[in-house]
Amino acid sequence: MIQLQSILTSMAEQGLLFAFLGLGVLITFRFFRFPDLTAEGSYPLGGAVAASLLVVGVDPFAATAAAVAAGAGAGVATALIHTKLKINNIIAGIIVMTALYTVNLRVMGRANVSLLTAPSIYEDIVRWLNALGFGLRDGAMTTIAITAVLLVLVSIALAAFLRTDLGLAVRATGENETMIRSLGVDTDRTKMIGLAISNGAIALSGALVAQNHGFADIGMGIGILVTGAAAVLIGEAIFGDRSIARWIVAAIVGVLIYRLLVALALRVGMQPVDLKFVTAALLLAALAVPRLRVRLVGR
Amino acid sequence: MSAAMLALEGVTKTFMAGTPNAVAALDRLDLALAAGDFVTVIGSNGAGKSTMLRAIVGLVEPEQGSIRLDGADITHEKVHRRAGAIGRIAQDPHESTCAVMSIEENLAMAAKRGQRRGLARAVTPALRERLRTELAAIGLGLEARLDARVGTLSGGQRQALALLMATLARPKLLLLDEHLASLDPKTAEAVMQLTDRLVREGALTTLMVTHNMHEAIRWGNRLVMMHAGRVVLDVAGADKAGLTVPGLVERFHEVSRETLSDDRVLLA
Ligand SMILES: Nc1ncnc2c1ncn2[C@@H]1O[C@H](COP(=O)(O)OP(=O)(O)O)[C@@H](O)[C@H]1O
Numbered sequence: 001m002i003q004l005q006s007i008l009t010s011m012a013e014q015g016l017l018f019a020f021l022g023l024g025v026l027i028t029f030r031f032f033r034f035p036d037l038t039a040e041g042s043y044p045l046g047g048a049v050a051a052s053l054l055v056v057g058v059d060p061f062a063a064t065a066a067a068v069a070a071g072a073g074a075g076v077a078t079a080l081i082h083t084k085l086k087i088n089n090i091i092a093g094i095i096v097m098t099a100l101y102t103v104n105l106r107v108m109g110r111a112n113v114s115l116l117t118a119p120s121i122y123e124d125i126v127r128w129l130n131a132l133g134f135g136l137r138d139g140a141m142t143t144i145a146i147t148a149v150l151l152v153l154v155s156i157a158l159a160a161f162l163r164t165d166l167g168l169a170v171r172a173t174g175e176n177e178t179m180i181r182s183l184g185v186d187t188d189r190t191k192m193i194g195l196a197i198s199n200g201a202i203a204l205s206g207a208l209v210a211q212n213h214g215f216a217d218i219g220m221g222i223g224i225l226v227t228g229a230a231a232v233l234i235g236e237a238i239f240g241d242r243s244i245a246r247w248i249v250a251a252i253v254g255v256l257i258y259r260l261l262v263a264l265a266l267r268v269g270m271q272p273v274d275l276k277f278v279t280a281a282l283l284l285a286a287l288a289v290p291r292l293r294v295r296l297v298g299r
Numbered sequence: 300m301s302a303a304m305l306a307l308e309g310v311t312k313t314f315m316a317g318t319p320n321a322v323a324a325l326d327r328l329d330l331a332l333a334a335g336d337f338v339t340v341i342g343s344n345g346a347g348k349s350t351m352l353r354a355i356v357g358l359v360e361p362e363q364g365s366i367r368l369d370g371a372d373i374t375h376e377k378v379h380r381r382a383g384a385i386g387r388i389a390q391d392p393h394e395s396t397c398a399v400m401s402i403e404e405n406l407a408m409a410a411k412r413g414q415r416r417g418l419a420r421a422v423t424p425a426l427r428e429r430l431r432t433e434l435a436a437i438g439l440g441l442e443a444r445l446d447a448r449v450g451t452l453s454g455g456q457r458q459a460l461a462l463l464m465a466t467l468a469r470p471k472l473l474l475l476d477e478h479l480a481s482l483d484p485k486t487a488e489a490v491m492q493l494t495d496r497l498v499r500e501g502a503l504t505t506l507m508v509t510h511n512m513h514e515a516i517r518w519g520n521r522l523v524m525m526h527a528g529r530v531v532l533d534v535a536g537a538d539k540a541g542l543t544v545p546g547l548v549e550r551f552h553e554v555s556r557e558t559l560s561d562d563r564v565l566l567a
């Protein structure tokens with residue numbers, strides 16, 4: 001009983017922190033229809049920027065905002081390489097991911113930055129709320145509540161954006177580029193906007209995870225795109241892909257389920273070294289199951 | 300002669316130039332349309348009809364010649380910069396609409412043709428009202444399905460929607476590339492009637508490619524036949540009204556024989 005509760009708490013805490021990653025990957029993987037490997041660099045970039053600013057005493061909100069801006073910048077770099085130099089979008093992502101490895105090391109100055117003594121966005125919010133008379137403690141439940149509120153705000157903003165004139169153009173860019181160009185849209189620009197938002201959200205995940213775990217690490221991004229893609233696909237397998245709201249909810253729930261499955265895998269005796277294999281198996285299952293279902297049940 | 304709405308002069312496009320497979324899709328093509336002209340275009344497969352339309356919208360860049368639209372040289376202008384003035388339905392039926400987005404979202408994107416797109420809500424209640432009216436006028440019942448995905452529409456409904464998208468923002472020029480080709484005869488007739496009405500209402504200068512000679516004779520005020528990347532027949536007004544399908548077929552054979560014998564001369 002207690003064990004189940006601790007699994008669920010950990011799933012919710014880690015899942016919500018990773019949910020921004022799910023939203024970011026949703027944009028590139030679903031709307032732009034390509035696996036954007038920039039994520040493997042922009043996620044640790046978010047952690048690295050936030051961590052190195054926090055250890056020199058920068059305000060946690062400013063540090064987190066800077067992390068988001070850095071991630072967006074990485075997305076812009078990938079978009080420019082793709083659109084201006086006419087390089088395939090996957091290769092463009094790989095180039096930026098590779099360059100970011102060095103950037104991240106330079107930003108942190110070493111492979112790992114500890115934040116145990118640095119303030120975090122969570123501690124700050126808890127302090128403010130307590131000053132207003134809430135009696136909160138700095139624990140998993142508080143992290144869950146704060147992250148959930150932030151996630152709802154970001155999701156609402158993203159959903160609203162995807163329904164604006166510009167948002168429609170960004171979505172159509174991935175679905176039917178010739179059409180949206182023929183309607184007067186500069187798709188070089190919409191690709192840049194989409195990749196900036198995507199990698200900004202992914203860097204936000206990195207910054208929040210670093211503050212929650214108490215460190216940023218150069219290796220924290222390895223396999224992160226597959227994690228995000230698996231989450232998006234798991235969510236879609238459950239919710240279908242019918243509307244903006246469903247897409248967003250599916251990406252978030254997908255991340256939570258992914259984290260639950262990982263937590264369960266650890267409980268049944270798998271070791272942390274096995275986790276990448278579990279992730280790969282989950283991605284494969286999320287891809288294969290809907291197809292098998294179509295084949296077995298018919299359309 | 301009044302200034303032309305659209306003027307193609309000496310437009311040339313060779314695909315895979317410099318290889319043994321080089322194709323001269325457009326060969327010093329000349330064609331001018333006056334404002335309000337509704338020109339039907341016929342010609343055998345590979346005559347260069349689609350390439351001509353793609354050159355006008357900017358998806359194909361000619362290596363020679365010029366394209367002027369309402370006086371402005373657009374030969375090398377980017378697709379999205381000239382898009383405000385040109386509505387088009389592509390030969391590939393999936394190229395003109397976005398299947399995974401809804402009817403109202405597709406129309407909202409088309410309503411903003413050529414305009415700056417910002418952070419205003421795309422589908423406002425006012426726009427939705429306007430779209431309902433426009434869709435009701437088509438008579439396919441789409442006004443009740445504004446939030447349905449375009450991928451769920453029938454071929455005729457999709458082409459009617461594409462037509463509305465192409466004309467919604469009143470472009471200067473309307474380009475239709477065999478937009479009835481995938482429809483059954485009854486639906487094709489309905490979509491063609493709609494085409495004619497929208498062209499008249501908007502007084503749109505129109506180029507309509509068709510493989511159906513009946514349609515080519517029946518609609519528009521002028522008929523153009525293309526062959527091997529050039530205009531080989533250009534008939535307007537009373538002469539066009541006097542055209543018959545057998546007459547056109549005969550004329551077409553004459554033209555192809557001529558080019559055939561040209562080739563023989565070249566090969567000899
Ligand atoms: N993108 C392309 N690459 C190579 N050849 C092409 C391309 N587009 C058209 N062509 C060739 O150009 C010629 C004219 O094609 P097209 O304009 O589509 O003819 P039409 O529409 O009159 O049937 C054809 O021989 C076709 O094979």
Ligand SMILES: [Mg+2]
Pocket residue numbers: 348349350390476
């Ligand atoms: Mg064609």
